Amino acid sequence: MPKMKTNCSAKKRFKRTASGLFKREKAFKSHILTKKSRKRKRNLRQATLVSAVDLPRVKRLLAQG
Secondary structure: OOOOOOOHHHHHHOEEOOOOOEEEOOOOOOOOOOOOOHHHHHHHHOOEEOOOOOHHHHHHHOOOO
């Protein structure tokens, strides 16, 4: 069976943590920022973890088994 290919767009968007989870950046931070509150924009800066529901999908995209 051939090797699985890594999805290149996923490779740029996710980083693996030491505990085996995946970090991701938050969405909705690129434009139309005038109507968003300062608190909301500040909270969008921090990275967060991929939810447990999406973890199998991310692992498959990154060919992690």
